Amino acid sequence: MARYSIFALARNALRRHRDWPLAWRSPEPKAAYDAIIVGGGGHGLATAYYLAKRHGITNVAVLEKGWIGGGNTGRNTTIVRSNYLHDESAGIYDHALKLWEGLSQELNFNVMFSARGVINLAHDEHEARELRRRVFANQLAGVDAEWLTPLQLKEFCPILNVDPGMRYPVLGGALQRRAGTARHDAVAWGYARGADGRGVDIIQNCEVTGFDIRDGQVRGVRTTRGEIAAPKVGVVAAGHSSVLAEMAGLRLPIQSHPLQALVSEPVKPVMPTVVMSNAVHAYMSQSDKGELVIGAGIDSYNSYAQRGSLPVIEETIQAVVELFPITSRLKMMRQWAGIVDVCPDASPIIGLTPVEGLYFNCGWGTGGFKATPGSGHVFAHTIARDEPHAINAPFTLDRFHSGTLVAEHGAAAVAH
Amino acid sequence: MLLIDCPWCGPRDEVEFSCGGEAHIVRPPEPANLSDAEWGDYVFMRQNRKGVHYERWCHGHGCGRWFNVARDTVSHQVLAVYAMGEAPPEV
Ligand SMILES: Cc1cc2nc3c(=O)[nH]c(=O)nc-3n(C[C@H](O)[C@H](O)[C@H](O)COP(=O)(O)OP(=O)(O)OC[C@H]3O[C@@H](n4cnc5c(N)ncnc54)[C@H](O)[C@@H]3O)c2cc1C
Numbered sequence: 135m136a137r138y139s140i141f142a143l144a145r146n147a148l149r150r151h152r153d154w155p156l157a158w159r160s161p162e163p164k165a166a167y168d169a170i171i172v173g174g175g176g177h178g179l180a181t182a183y184y185l186a187k188r189h190g191i192t193n194v195a196v197l198e199k200g201w202i203g204g205g206n207t208g209r210n211t212t213i214v215r216s217n218y219l220h221d222e223s224a225g226i227y228d229h230a231l232k233l234w235e236g237l238s239q240e241l242n243f244n245v246m247f248s249a250r251g252v253i254n255l256a257h258d259e260h261e262a263r264e265l266r267r268r269v270f271a272n273q274l275a276g277v278d279a280e281w282l283t284p285l286q287l288k289e290f291c292p293i294l295n296v297d298p299g300m301r302y303p304v305l306g307g308a309l310q311r312r313a314g315t316a317r318h319d320a321v322a323w324g325y326a327r328g329a330d331g332r333g334v335d336i337i338q339n340c341e342v343t344g345f346d347i348r349d350g351q352v353r354g355v356r357t358t359r360g361e362i363a364a365p366k367v368g369v370v371a372a373g374h375s376s377v378l379a380e381m382a383g384l385r386l387p388i389q390s391h392p393l394q395a396l397v398s399e400p401v402k403p404v405m406p407t408v409v410m411s412n413a414v415h416a417y418m419s420q421s422d423k424g425e426l427v428i429g430a431g432i433d434s435y436n437s438y439a440q441r442g443s444l445p446v447i448e449e450t451i452q453a454v455v456e457l458f459p460i461t462s463r464l465k466m467m468r469q470w471a472g473i474v475d476v477c478p479d480a481s482p483i484i485g486l487t488p489v490e491g492l493y494f495n496c497g498w499g500t501g502g503f504k505a506t507p508g509s510g511h512v513f514a515h516t517i518a519r520d521e522p523h524a525i526n527a528p529f530t531l532d533r534f535h536s537g538t539l540v541a542e543h544g545a546a547a548v549a550h
Numbered sequence: 551m552l553l554i555d556c557p558w559c560g561p562r563d564e565v566e567f568s569c570g571g572e573a574h575i576v577r578p579p580e581p582a583n584l585s586d587a588e589w590g591d592y593v594f595m596r597q598n599r600k601g602v603h604y605e606r607w608c609h610g611h612g613c614g615r616w617f618n619v620a621r622d623t624v625s626h627q628v629l630a631v632y633a634m635g636e637a638p639p640e641v
């Protein structure tokens with residue numbers, strides 16, 4: 135794998151950028167692998183990367199039905215934070231955040247992680263109490279968090295409307311300074327390049343259509359490009375998790391919904407941080423290109439259509455215009471949706487299944503981008519050792535039978 | 551955008567309705583005798599088909615009544631509207 139550096143850039147500039155090596159190969163699938171990862175999103179590619187790098191399992195294929203990063207990885211609003219309520223969540227999300235902090239160096243690929251801070255607003259007394267409780271819980275769990283008054287919020291983000299006469303006045307907000315945004319495509323590409331460089335085959339346009347399961351043990355998968363054998367299969371298919379589970383005869387508590395986002399025309403830097411509001415249901419940040427990136431909610435009904443409905447956007451835009459009056463004349467350039475896998479307790483499922491050698495990593499719903507490095511890291515451990523890592527041990531499928539849920543609706547409520 | 555044919559009020563815009571999720575889930579007759587697995591399945595496990603989905607809707611901003619819908623989750627086409635308690639139609 136050729137290293138990227140300022141010298142490589144200069145060398146290639148002299149050759150008019152004609153000789154850059156491909157970042158990853160496009161091999162034909164082999165008949166058999168030691169492990170197969172289904173789903174070439176950020177989580178799947180990160181899993182393959184850590185399988186190769188940390189566990190020495192390099193005879194691995196990532197099977198992606200479309201193109202890598204073309205699912206929710208390339209559709210999300212890139213918010214990265216770790217200020218969830220429970221210790222289990224602090225465990226996995228802060229593990230991920232620590233990996234984000236060194237990820238560009240680790241991958242030798244600029245994932246543009248920018249710790250510009252994330253603010254969660256409170257608009258009523260109850261919400262303010264709940265948010266402050268979360269700030270304290272975060273501090274106890276070793277996750278940075280602080281409470282800001284409306285004036286402090288205004289100082290931190292001058293375009294935020296804190297006028298007490300608002301329909302839903304801002305009473306304060308929680309700030310996590312280590313949180314921020316990253317470049318979504320780069321995460322997929324960086325992990326793909328790193329995995330490929332260690333021998334992993336990344337196979338695009340290859341849809342898994344069934345599993346070969348005999349005597350309760352997975353033997354391989356059926357795909358649109360033929361059968362491929364493997365004693366271990368990890369499924370990381372986000373919105374399509376239930377479809378794959380059904381192929382394996384498993385049931386999941388997951389529902390698939392479209393989640394939308396939109397971006398404005400590019401403007402000069404006006405938004406120094408990320409602001410989110412559960413109550414009015416909107417959140418906004420600014421990309422390095424200058425577009426304001428706005429996240430909306432999910433459609434309430436199940437869908438695999440990858441397009442959301444207009445009323446949801448309308449509601450979001452109303453909230454954004456009230457919170458940031460400066461946006462009222464701005465034109466929106468693009469709108470899109472991804473299909474997210476929503477779990478009843480707003481926490482993921484990462485672990486073993488009743489089928490031996492078959493592992494699922496799903497249920498990240500509206501907020502799994504932030505977990506990408508941590509999720510891949512612990513899922514690789516789970517697959518390699520056939521047992522969960524301590525960090526993902528609480529996130530079993532079995533919790534829906536035992537009742538030990540990790541209820542994170544408060545911290546996950548605004549879809550992101 | 552869905553146009554849903556309320557059995558009582560006729561075709562109306564989706565914003566007048568709320569979706570109540572999977573239809574035809576029957577509350578176990580003897581809840582006290584269920585195992586944890588059976589209880590968990592009843593409370594949490596759901597169908598999530600890519601294709602025809604049978605679901606409940608409520609016309610909250612109209613007549614306020616519940617009914618069942620068979621809908622394609624890819625095309626969003628409403629394939630059948632039928633009363634609560636009725637068996638799911640073949641579509
Ligand atoms: C609009 C929007 C905004 C969001 N904002 C945020 C945010 O700000 N912060 C945050 O943390 N999270 C956010 N999320 C959620 C986040 O994007 C997801 O939780 C996360 O990306 C899911 O993991 P993944 O990257 O592996 O999924 P994906 O990128 O969706 O990867 C799954 C892959 O599996 C493939 N696949 C499916 N079925 C098959 C099959 N049968 N065979 C082969 N391949 C298959 C798909 O094509 C897809 O590429 C957002 C999501 C959306 C849609």
Ligand SMILES: [Zn+2]
Nearest residue numbers: 556559609613
């Ligand atoms: Zn009606």
